[in-house]
Amino acid sequence: MIPLSKPEILAPAGDPSSFLAALAAGADAVYCGLKHFSARMLARNFSVGELGRLADLARQKGRRTYVAVNVLVKPDEIDKAGRMVKRLVDQVSPEGLILQDPGMAAIARQAGYTGELHLSTLANMSQPSGMATAAALGFTRVVVPRELSVDEIRAMADAANPGQTIEVFVHGALCHNVSGRCWWSSFFGGKSGLRGRCVQPCRRMYEHRGQQGRLFSCLDLSLDVLAKTLLSIPSLAAWKIEGRKKGPHYVFHTVAAYKLLRDEPDDPASKKAALDYLEQALGRPGTNYGFLPQRPKNPVDHSGRTGSGLAAGKLSRSEQGGGFHLSARIPLMAGDLLRVGFEDEAGHQIIRISRAVPKGGRYSLRFEPGQRPESGSPVFLIDRRAPALARILENMEAELAVIPEREAAPVEVNIKLPKPYRPARRVAPAAVSVWRHPDLSKEKGVFGVWVSLSRAHNLPLGRAKSVWWWLPPVIWPNEESEFAGLVELLLSRGAGRFVLNAPWQRGLFPADSKAVLWAGPFCNIANPMALAALKSLGFSGAVISPELSGADVLALPGQSPLPLGLVVDGAWPLGISRTISPEIRTCMPLASPKGEVCWAVRYDQNYFIYPNWRVDLFDHRDELIRAGFELFVSLREPLPREVPARERQGLFNWDAGLL
Known part of the structure; x- marks a missing residue:
């Protein structure tokens, strides 16, 4: 572990004024995005040239710049992503890149980037044993989920490899669903949160049991004085403030507040000043959510306002x-x-x-x-532009004005793709139905079962060899040891095939395990470089992201270094959350103003939110077979009696495309 005297205060910037405000308030580092490949595409964002000048100003002041290239990368975007990284290398020289897609690590290195690689919270690193897997792919810093308690944060830090650190959110907007585990906006119209284009359907009004409310809209995270407890955690490199869509007023006040709370944690006057800064920051009302394990707070407060400002x-x-x-x-x-x-x-x-x-x-x-x-x-x-802040920004702009823009040279990058997988002979694709509670009297052949702690006593251990064992999309630190024990039990009973729904779950298996490991669809795998990263970790195949357009889905088998599968039928969740409003009853319908119906169900520590219609790609079965898919998956989720089934063909983004 790396002993750190002080974590960075890491500030957001969605435009040049906010970047300057972060520097003026004393931020140690600033993170931002370009106009492409950023998970905050609705922010103004930066051109490469203007970001280069800002990064040079930051370096003059001893500060660091991190650039978020934190989106799911589509199959035809690999060279484009490489060229963008090369322009960053030439004109910005950022100290760190923040990446979601596991394939982007290799793309960045091939494009000549030699700085730090940070694993975005959108990659959903939620378990300590996954830290080593992230290190194996070259990630020196991991941004952990907002849902963690202080004890779980400590467990993640304790698991850091030599030279590896973690980064923790201390303030800013909370999504209802776990980062990287939300497809709500995408499922309703191709505007994916994994691509930075979320339209925030969770902030809408919903009707439930005759009442209306913003039943999925969360307060802001605000650790404020509780952040002091993070100072004793080794390998914790940064306190991160969310807010790349916010203005310079918010950035200046939140940075000033957390700088005081870090530097003078025991001084009453500094704490009071910090809280005053946060009161003026113009965010939503705040909550510490689950940070205190003995006193967790539900972040959904539909009775109050959850709009920012x-x-x-x-x-x-x-x-x-x-x-x-x-x-x-x-x-x-x-x-x-x-x-x-x-x-x-x-x-x-x-x-x-x-x-x-x-x-x-x-x-x-x-x-x-x-x-x-x-x-x-x-x-x-x-x-707002208070006169005092306006003067500060004017002075900063004068400093920036004397910094020349680096000359932009032509960029050409050709990323070396992995050698495509070619089967020895073509066979009919396997079809696997995945069940929560399989009827063993009907399932005679190969089938899939979700591994669950709450139903561990009902797992069909007697048929362990013939089952595809599916791990959940999120495993939290406080349940990891139990899941590791279940995996060990299944292996001892002869289980040979597992589907891991986060790449980092590879850490639950011995390095020399003979089990066949497939990446599940919740890994959000969408390009051959990401598939090559999985192959380097020992995966034998992958069920790709169902978010992709039909054209991208059909193109991927010809580029993939691994055999591929696809979810062709069944229930795909809008999102997965660790919390839910106390007003919501599970397995009961919720309706948006547009007539979209969904429902929630709890499995272990997570709530799955499902729409009342299914994914149905069976009409494209022949195309998928010709493209080379070897596994067709049906996700069998029982529809509650109280939820009306909607008769429509759920094509996800097959025809609409993924923006």
Whole structure:
């Protein structure tokens, strides 16, 4: 383990002003993304040239720059990704790259990058034994999930290999689903969170048992004074602040707060100042979620607001003229950015006010026809340019102005692809149904079973040799030893085939294990370089991501170094979460305003949220056979009696494509 005196304060930046605000507030490092291959595509993001100048300014001040290239990479994007990394090498020289796709590590090295490789939280490294697997692929830092308790964070750090560290989120937005385990936006229309294009369907209103509420919308994570407990954890390299879609006001205040909490953790005045900074940061209300294992908090609070920003008042109709006025709950400054209502409501919009308004004062507003909000709509302050911060940014911009942009040279990168797998002879693809509770009287041949702690006593151990044993998509640190024990038991009973639904689950098996290991569809594998990474870890095959378009699915077997499978039928989850609103009853329908119905069910420590229609690609079976797929998977999830089945063909992104 690496003894670290102080973790970095790692700040987000979605635009140049936020980058400068992070440096001005004292951030040790800044992470950001380009206009492509970033998991925050809705942020402004950076061109390579402007990021190069900002990174040079950061280096002059002894700070570091990390660039997020943290998306799932499609089969035809490998050379494009390599060229982008080469441009980063030539014009930015970032100290670290943040990667989700396991194949991007090899792409980055082939493109000439020699700096640190950080494994994104979207890769879902959720178990200590996986740290060694990440190290084997070249990752020197792992960004751990937001759902972990302090004890679990310590377990992850204790498992770090020599030269390896972890990074922990201390503040910012919480997703309802585990990072890297959400397909909600993609399943509803091809805008994938794994590609940085999530439209946040979890923030919508849902109807459940006759009541409406934002039943999946979470508060923000805010460890504030509790972050002190992280200081004693060795191999913890960074306190990370989420917020690449936020403005410089948020970045400056959150960085200033956590710098105080890190540097003066026992000083009452510093703690008070830090909390004041966080109060002014204009985020959502905060929660420490599951950080304290003895006092976990549910982050879903549908009874309160979960929109970002500081509540600034409500709209009222003016008595004359058909306009509106805002009665300010807080003092407002000229130039303040206000959000009217919520994104999924009529009349939602962003406005900038033109004059200062005292607390209790009125500000008149007019809206275009067709964009008028309801009277009583809440208004939130989401960004501001206070004069003091504006002056700081002006000074920083003057420093930046004298730094020249590095010359952009032509870039040509041809990534060496792995040798494609070719079977000795073509055979009909195997068909495997995967069950939670198999009926052994009906399953006579090969079938799949989910490995579960809560149902370990019912696993069909007597048929261990003929079963494909499926590990869950998320294994948490506090349950890893039990899953390791189950794997050991299955191996002792002759189990020979396992499907691992995170590459890092390879660490549950002895290095010399003779078991056949396949990567499951929840590994989000989508390109030949990722498949080559799996092969280097000892995998024998992979069930690829069902998010891909039909064209990408059909192209991949010809490029893959491993035999491939695909989920062609059954229940695919919208997402997997470690929490759920106390208002939600499992196995009961929830309906969005657009009529989309879903339901939740708990397995071990995770909640699976399913839509009420199935994936159904059987019409493409002949194409898939010709393409070379060797395994067809059906995920058998029983539909609750109370949930109405929707009669539609679930093609996922086969025709629509994946953005």
